[in-house]
Amino acid sequence: MNYIKNRKNILEYHNFQSVSDSLDALEFAFRSCSPNNLVMSSISMNTELSILDIDGNVTTFPTLKQNSVLVISVGKASERMLHGLYQKLGSQIERSLLIFPEGYSLPIGATKQYNTTIIQSSHPIPNQNSEEASKLAIRFLRDLERYDLVIFLISGGTSSLIVSPVPGLTLSDKKEINKLLVSSGADIREINVVRKHLSQIKGGNILRFLKPKKRVLTLILSDVVGDYLDTIGSGMTFYDKSTFNDALSVMKKYGLDKLENSNVQKVLRYLNQAINNKLLETVKQSEFETFDVTNCVIGNNAKFCEFIAEHLTSRGYNVVYKGSGCEGSVEDFSIYFRKLFYSLPNKTAIVMGGEVTNFIDKSNMGKGGRNQEAICRILQSMGDFKSDDYAIICIGTDGIDGNSDSAGGIISPNSISYVNKKSLDIHSFLTANNSNVLLKNLNSIIHTGYTGSNFNDIYLIVKLS
Numbered sequence: 001m002n003y004i005k006n007r008k009n010i011l012e013y014h015n016f017q018s019v020s021d022s023l024d025a026l027e028f029a030f031r032s033c034s035p036n037n038l039v040m041s042s043i044s045m046n047t048e049l050s051i052l053d054i055d056g057n058v059t060t061f062p063t064l065k066q067n068s069v070l071v072i073s074v075g076k077a078s079e080r081m082l083h084g085l086y087q088k089l090g091s092q093i094e095r096s097l098l099i100f101p102e103g104y105s106l107p108i109g110a111t112k113q114y115n116t117t118i119i120q121s122s123h124p125i126p127n128q129n130s131e132e133a134s135k136l137a138i139r140f141l142r143d144l145e146r147y148d149l150v151i152f153l154i155s156g157g158t159s160s161l162i163v164s165p166v167p168g169l170t171l172s173d174k175k176e177i178n179k180l181l182v183s184s185g186a187d188i189r190e191i192n193v194v195r196k197h198l199s200q201i202k203g204g205n206i207l208r209f210l211k212p213k214k215r216v217l218t219l220i221l222s223d224v225v226g227d228y229l230d231t232i233g234s235g236m237t238f239y240d241k242s243t244f245n246d247a248l249s250v251m252k253k254y255g256l257d258k259l260e261n262s263n264v265q266k267v268l269r270y271l272n273q274a275i276n277n278k279l280l281e282t283v284k285q286s287e288f289e290t291f292d293v294t295n296c297v298i299g300n301n302a303k304f305c306e307f308i309a310e311h312l313t314s315r316g317y318n319v320v321y322k323g324s325g326c327e328g329s330v331e332d333f334s335i336y337f338r339k340l341f342y343s344l345p346n347k348t349a350i351v352m353g354g355e356v357t358n359f360i361d362k363s364n365m366g367k368g369g370r371n372q373e374a375i376c377r378i379l380q381s382m383g384d385f386k387s388d389d390y391a392i393i394c395i396g397t398d399g400i401d402g403n404s405d406s407a408g409g410i411i412s413p414n415s416i417s418y419v420n421k422k423s424l425d426i427h428s429f430l431t432a433n434n435s436n437v438l439l440k441n442l443n444s445i446i447h448t449g450y451t452g453s454n455f456n457d458i459y460l461i462v463k464l465s
Contacts, residue, residue: 002027003026003027003030003031003399003448003451004023004026004027004446004447004448005447005448005449006445006446006447007023009443010023010410010443010444010446011023012443013414013418013442013443013444014391014410014412014414014415014443014444016389016390016391016412016413016414016464017389017464018389018390018391018412018462018463018464019391019410019412019462021312021315021317021391021462021464022391022393022410022460022462024311024315025307025308025311025312025315025460025462026308026393026395026458026460028307028308028310028311029304029305029307029308029311029458030397030448030451030453032307033299033303033304033307033453033455034080034452034453035077035080035081035084035155035221035299035452035453036080036081036083036084036087037084038081038084038221038298038299038303039080039081039084039085039088039153039219039298040084040087040088041298042219042296042298043085043088043089045063045088045089047063048060048061048062048063049061049062049063049064051217051219051294051296051298052298053296053297053298054222054227054296054297054298054299054300054302054303055297057296059217059294059296061149061215061217064089064092064148064149065092065148066091066092067091067092067093067094067146068092068094068146068147068148068149069089069092069093069094069147069148069149069150069151070093070094070095070096070140070141070144070147070149070150070151071085071093071095071096071097071150071151071152071153072096072097072099072137072140072141072150072151072152072153073085073096073097073098073099073152073153074097074098074099074100074133074137074152074153074154074155074157074158074161074162074233075099075100075153075154075155075156075157075158075161075221075233075454076100076101076104076123076155076156076157076223076398076450076452076453076454077155077156077221077452077453077454078098078099078100078153078155078161079098079100079104079106079107079452080452080453081153081155081219081221082096082098082114082116082153085151085153085219086114093114093115094115094146094147095115095116095117095140096114096115096116096117097116097117097119097133097136097137097140098116098117098118098119099119099120099121099133099137099161099162100118100119100120100121100161101120101121101122101123101157101161101450102120102121102122102123103400103450104120104450104452105450106118117136119132119133119136121133121160121161121162122160122161123157123160123161124157124160124178124182125160125175125178125179125182126160126161126163126171126174126175126178127171127175128171130160130161130162130163130171131163131164131165131171133161133162133163134162134163134164134200134201135164137162137201137206138164138201138206138209141206141209141210142209144210144211144214147214148215149215149216149217150210150214150215150216150217151216151217151218151219152216152217152218152219152236152237153218153219154218154219154220154221154232154233154236154237155220155221155223155233155453155454156221156223156232156233156398156454156455156456157223157398157454158232158233158234158236159191159192159195159202159233159234160178162201162236163199163201164199164200164201165198165199165200166198166199166200166270168266168270169198169266169267169270172263173198173263173266173267174195174198174199175263176261176263176264177194177198177256177263177264177267178191178195180254180256180259180261180264181194181250181254181256183359184254184255184256184359185254185329185357185358185359186250186253186254186357187327187355187357188224188225188231188355189224189228189231190250190253190254191250192230192231192234192235193242193246193247193250194247194250194251195234196234196235196240196242196247196282197242197243197244197246197247197271197274197282198247198267198270199234201236202233202234202235202236202282203230203234203235203236203239203240203242203282203283204235204236204237204238204239204240204282204283204287204288205282205283206236206237207237207283207288207291207293208283210291212290212291213291213292214291214292215292216237216291216292216293216294217293217294217296218236218237218238218293218294218295218296219296219298220232220233220295220296220297220298221297221298221299221300221453221454221455222297222299222300222301222455222456223301223355223398223454223455223456224355224456225301225324225325225326225327225354225355225456226325227297227300229295229297230242232297235282237293237295238288238293238295239282239283239284239285239287239288240281240282240283240284241284241285242282243281244271244274244275244279244281245275247271248268248271248272248275251264251267251268251271256268299453299455300324300455301324301353301354301397301455301456301457301458302323302324302353303455304353304397304455304458305321305324305351305352305353305458306321308351308458308460309321309349309351312349312351312462316347317347317348317349317462318345318347318348318349319348319349319350319351320348320349320350320351321350321351321352322340322350322351322352323352323353323354324352324353324354324456325354326352326353326354326355326356326457326459327354327355327356327357328356328357329356329357329358329359330356330357330358330370330373330374330377331377333356333374333459334374334377334378334381335381337374337378337392337459337461338378338381338382340461341378341390341392341461341463342385344461344463345463346463346464346465347463347464347465348463349460349461349462349463350459350460350461351458351459351460352458352459352460353455353456353457353458353459354456354457354459355370355456355457356370356374356457357370358370358373358374365433366429366432366433366434366435366436366437367402367403367404367433367434367435367436367437368401368402368403368404368406368433368434368435368436368437368439369396369400369401369402369403369404369406369408369435369436370396370401370402370457371394371395371396371401371402371407371408371409371457372394372401372402372404372406372408372409372435372436372439372445373402373430373433373435374394374459375392375393375394375408375409375410375411375435375439375444376409376426376429376430376435376438376439377430378392378394378411379411379415379416379419379426380426380427380430382411382416383416385416387413387463387465388413388464388465389413389463389464389465390412390413390461390462390463390464390465391410391411391412391460391461391462392410392411392412392460392461393408393409393410393411393446393458393459393460394408394409394457394458394459394460395407395408395409395446395457395458395460396408396456396457396458397451397453397454397455397456397457397458398450398451398453398454399448399449399450399451400450402436404436405447405449406436406439406445406446406447407446407447407448407451408446408457409435409439409444409445409446410444410446411444412444415442415444418441418442418443418444419442422441422442424438424441424442426438
């Protein structure tokens with residue numbers, strides 16, 4: 001299976017060795033970081049069940065009996081993670097719940113051999129199925145007498161794919177708040193602080209539906225800069241340091257408290273009441289330590305970058321990894337990225353990852369996402385830069401960037417000439433948040449469709465000459 005669906009088209013218009021090498025490196029990383037492979041490689045079964053995390057730490061569990069495991073798999077990588085777990089544990093799994101996003105197609109016969117209940121819900125805005133998913137998960141967790149172990153498989157997208165509004169709030173309230181926060185410029189940690197405090201299952205709350213000392217193992221693919229366990233999937237099986245006060249502060253920081261919006265006002269009233277009446281907080285560390293829960297990150301952006309670097313090194317490039325902590329505004333990032341490019345020697349590649357933030361003006365709601373906007377801003381700043389053979393790529397590893405069906409975009413030496421030839425005004429496209437339209441004009445879109453994984457975004461420069 002090829003991940004980059006339009007490779008042939010890209011190379012038709014950007015026929016450079018650096019572009020071909022870049023696309024090959026991405027393909028290699030997608031295959032190497034396939035969620036089912038990561039799950040399988042993290043588990044070993046001898047006299048004990050052993051779990052190896054991303055840092056090389058090993059956690060052991062007693063040997064599992066037949067039909068003794070309940071699995072709840074949720075996120076953009078949920079199907080492939082579940083497939084890998086079944087391949088490894090097989091008959092030890094008695095029952096599983098699979099929650100994945102609309103737009104992702106299950107492979108033919110993917111779950112026929114499993115005792116799996118399937119729910120297809122929505123991302124990034126939750127829908128009714130997202131709420132049904134939480135009800136079913138809670139029902140499963142309340143019927144645990146015959147299970148020795150509960151395994152959660154969590155990947156990016158979990159926060160919207162499974163939701164359970166607190167009493168007094170509705171799904172519509174959560175949808176509106178989520179939509180406003182996503183478009184406000186708030187980063188993922190801030191968004192999840194609010195999500196956790198409007199939820200009956202996030203911020204560790206789902207653990208309260210378990211019987212005391214029930215063993216829980218969570219295998220995690222991180223889509224969060226820093227791999228913070230309290231942020232990935234809104235910290236469903238981890239403790240939460242944030243408070244109702246913090247959630248209210250995020251709302252105020254981005255001006256949501258000034259909006260005359262009935263959903264927003266309901267949420268503000270709830271947060272204020274929670275603070276004033278000292279309602280039960282999300283799970284804090286002291287309570288978390290009373291549960292028998294092990295959280296293991298088994299894949300992340302750094303791992304994905306490692307495979308890109310490995311492949312490009314094999315092609316003779318000097319590869320520099322700049323880390324997986326890129327954050328901040330898309331404007332600041334594009335300036336930083338351009339400076340890196342201008343100082344780059346030949347036969348060198350820079351690999352980095354993270355998740356930058358773009359502010360969306362609702363009055364100019366075009367088509368695109370943060371990766372496409374970043375690549376367009378970099379292109380805008382390049383002027384008539386001369387170089388014979390290079391590629392610049394910004395891509396989301398889940399395959400969906402913003403409100404488009406594209407994963408990201410690419411710049412080559414031909415990009416500037418295409419802009420000039422077609423007399424395109426990059427600034428006007430950016431002002432209208434129409435990065436996707438601009439990149440399609442330049443034949444510079446990268447299309448993967450849903451990849452079945454999610455490790456944040458990848459930023460890549462490959463300069464041959």
